[in-house]
Amino acid sequence: MSTVAAEQAGGGFHEEWEAGPTVARMVLGAQLRRLREAGGHSLEDAEAVLRRPREWISRLELGRAVLRLREVADLCAAYGATDRAALATLLGLARQANAPRWWAAFRDVVPPWYEPYLELEQSASLIRAYEAQVVPDLLQTEAYTRALIEEHRPAGDAERLAALRAVRRRILDRPAPARLWAVIEEAALRRAPGGRAVAFAQFEHLLDVCDLPHVTLQVLPLAAAEAPPVAGGSFTLLRPPQPELPDVVYVERLNGAVYPSGPDAVPYWHTMNRLVLAAAPAAATQSILWRILRGL
Structure with missing residues (x-):
């Protein structure tokens, strides 16, 4: 769903909710843009209020910049938004946007390009993942994660990254868990980092x-005949x-990541839908896993 379509479908303000800084910035930007457009104001009007360049205002409305509380209040006043509950919601979002990151304790092993993903994943209601080479992160055992990372990182980093991944996996165990829909290449399941014992526990x-x-x-x-070619490899929605x-x-790369929009x-959406249709049905997954496991 596009931003515009989503806003038309959503309408109104949401009650204050706990969100990571990245998601809070995105919601705050979308709400401020809605207020600006509803009041018939231009980007130039916002530029005059904040005394910032138009490019920065555009980044703000896309959730890629952070506002001070005073600036949020100034924009609301300029846009004629006087509803106290709405203003309280926006100020709450601004506070969350400036809050410490939940993964701050792992900053030593988290590259900058990975930071937005960590925030977005923890807030997601649905995660759709295609994995061509390994078991998806959220479905890995700690032993599998550690063995996988140790193939290309020092042991100390592997321990830290395995601990971070364990924290990430909690989104599947919380009272209102995220929904995960994963498509895994059979070849990825046949990899056995760490040896047979680790593989058996993973299966x-x-x-x-x-x-x-x-x-x-x-x-x-x-041998999936209808599988679409995936030039960029694994990706997550x-x-x-x-x-x-x-x-x-x-989409994660060798030394970075991209966030297509x-x-x-x-x-990517079309490809994911085609992958779902080309893959074996979910009802057959356990029998496939047993077949692969017996061959390890």
Whole structure:
């Protein structure tokens, strides 16, 4: 859903909710843009209020800049938004946007390009992942994670990153868990970082995960005839719980990541839908896992 369509469908203000700084910035920017447009104000008007360049205002409305509380109040006054509850919501979002990151304790092993993803993942209501090489992060056991990371990082980093990944996995265990829908290449499941014992424990975990009502796991067989080509490799689609926010695409590269948006994001949605259709149905996943496990 595009930002405009989502805003038209959502309407109004939301009650104050706990969000990570990245998501809070996105919601705050979308709400401020709605107020500006509803009042017939231009970017130049906002520019005059904040005494900042138009490019910065555009970044603000996309959730890529942070406002001080005084600036939020000034914009609301300029836009004629006098509703106290609405202003309180916006000020609450501004506070959350400036709050410490939940992953601050892991800052030593978190690169800047990964920071937005960590925030967006924790706030997502739906996560759709395609994984071509390894078990998706949120479905890994700690032993599998550690063995995987130790292939290319020092042991100390592996321990820290494994601990971070364990914290991330809690979104599947909380009272209102995120929904995860993952499509995994069969070749990825046949990898065994850490050896047979680690692989067996990982498969046991995946078999258990298949029984969770909020997790859908599909396997893309080696001989899947209808599988679409995926030039960029693995990718993840994140859906925020707030209807005024667009879904987010995350594509990790060797030394960085990209977050396609707008028209650039559309091919990923089409590809994910085609992957779901090409993969074996979720009802067959456990039998496929047992077949692969017996061959390890």
